[in-house]
Amino acid sequence: MVGPHLVGFKTVTSAGRAVRGRSQQERDRAGGWGKVETGRSQPQPRLSPFSRAAGWDPPALMPPTSSGCGPSTPSLSLMPRTLDGQITMEKTPSYFVTREAPRRIHGMSPATKLIVVVRNPVTRAISDYAQMLSKTPGLPSFGTLAFRRGLGPVDTAWSAVRIGLYAQHLDNWLRYFPLSRFLFVSGERLVSDPAGELGHVQDFLGLKRVVTDKHFYFNATKGFPCLKKAQGSGHPRCLGKSKGRPHPRVPEAMVQRLRAFYRPFNRKFYQMTGQDFGWD
Ligand SMILES: Nc1ncnc2c1ncn2[C@@H]1O[C@H](COP(=O)(O)OS(=O)(=O)O)[C@@H](OP(=O)(O)O)[C@H]1O
Numbered sequence: 001m002v003g004p005h006l007v008g009f010k011t012v013t014s015a016g017r018a019v020r021g022r023s024q025q026e027r028d029r030a031g032g033w034g035k036v037e038t039g040r041s042q043p044q045p046r047l048s049p050f051s052r053a054a055g056w057d058p059p060a061l062m063p064p065t066s067s068g069c070g071p072s073t074p075s076l077s078l079m080p081r082t083l084d085g086q087i088t089m090e091k092t093p094s095y096f097v098t099r100e101a102p103r104r105i106h107g108m109s110p111a112t113k114l115i116v117v118v119r120n121p122v123t124r125a126i127s128d129y130a131q132m133l134s135k136t137p138g139l140p141s142f143g144t145l146a147f148r149r150g151l152g153p154v155d156t157a158w159s160a161v162r163i164g165l166y167a168q169h170l171d172n173w174l175r176y177f178p179l180s181r182f183l184f185v186s187g188e189r190l191v192s193d194p195a196g197e198l199g200h201v202q203d204f205l206g207l208k209r210v211v212t213d214k215h216f217y218f219n220a221t222k223g224f225p226c227l228k229k230a231q232g233s234g235h236p237r238c239l240g241k242s243k244g245r246p247h248p249r250v251p252e253a254m255v256q257r258l259r260a261f262y263r264p265f266n267r268k269f270y271q272m273t274g275q276d277f278g279w280d
Contacts, residue, residue, distance in 0.1 A: 087205060097162070097169050106176040114177060115201065119187025120279040121164025121266070122258045126247045128160035133248065142250050146258065154261045161258075167268035174272070184273050194225045 082088045095101040096116060105112055119127075129142045139145075148155045156162050163169075173182075183204040190197045195213040202209050217236070219226040224244045230237030263280050270276045 087207070096173075099172060102173045102176040110177075112177070112181065113183070113205065114173070114181055115183045115185060115204070116170075117185040117187050117190065118166055118269075118277065120277075121166065121262045122255060122279075123247075124164050124187075125160040125258065126250055128163070130245060130247050131242065132160070134242070134245070142248060143254050146254065151254075151257075154258065164262060165265050167265050167272055170269065170272055179273070182273075184275055184277075186275075186277055188277070191224060 079090075080088055095105070125146065126142065129139075129145070133139050143151070145158050146155060146161055147153065154161060156165070183200060185197050185201065194216050195211065198211045199209055202211060215228055216225045217228050218224075219236075219238055222238045222244060224238065226236055226238035228236055259280070266277070266279050
């Protein structure tokens with residue numbers, strides 16, 4: 001394994017977790033990852049016996065100081081212990097869009113591997129709004145938040161819109177990490193072909209391909225792939241209720257305007273990553 005740590009991000013779908021062993025040498029042999037999804041994230045990598053996920057919130061890796069600014073380097077001492085040959089992953093979606101995150105994670109370990117799960121930014125924004133609505137019923141309509149002055153310009157200050165400007169966020173990361181440190185996972189293919197996408201993840205991490213098609217089945221009730229056997233229980237397991245919930249209806253004209261708005265940013269992102277995600 002070339003790199004010791006891995007940070008993953010969410011549908012952006014998110015951003016990630018690092019690795020801690022007992023010594024620097026031990027840490028360097030391990031791998032860590034986090035997820036930059038501008039959306040939200042999946043637990044499948046835990047299927048692999050070679051990976052472990054730590055369970056903490058972003059402030060644990062990059063705690064704020066009393067002045068409101070975090071330390072210049074996130075603390076590896078906050079990472080869980082990792083056995084020789086294991087990977088510990090960190091997943092904090094917001095790291096992908098946090099200006100300070102690339103410099104600070106690079107300061108912690110320049111060998112960190114980064115996994116970014118991305119989905120169509122229009123769907124992502126609606127998904128984000130669905131999540132907000134579930135926490136704050138009575139929120140203004142999607143259109144009121146996404147566009148200024150009625151149906152005026154797209155409001156890039158709204159987080160659900162801003163997060164989908166993947167090219168801009170990636171630009172910030174590429175100042176610290178080369179493209180080879182990133183794996184971009186298609187959020188759409190994660191649903192249509194989870195084993196295929198997980199194959200890329202395992203290869204990227206230098207892991208044996210132990211997670212395959214035979215680990216998944218399509219759950220018609222949920223409308224998504226689920227695990228045939230969850231780790232530890234041996235029973236089938238789908239992601240929780242907050243993953244894959246129905247989206248509010250957004251008028252087609254608004255969807256089209258958002259699609260047009262994101263098109264140049266998406267194209268730039270395809271160019272930067274060398275991957276066409278097929279959103280346009
Ligand atoms: N297998 C499976 N089951 C359920 N959901 C799945 C699955 N694979 C991907 N997805 C998509 O993941 C979306 C939620 O992920 P998030 O980005 O919110 O995850 S995280 O909270 O950032 O970790 C969620 O978005 P919504 O559909 O908008 O809820 C799903 O479309």
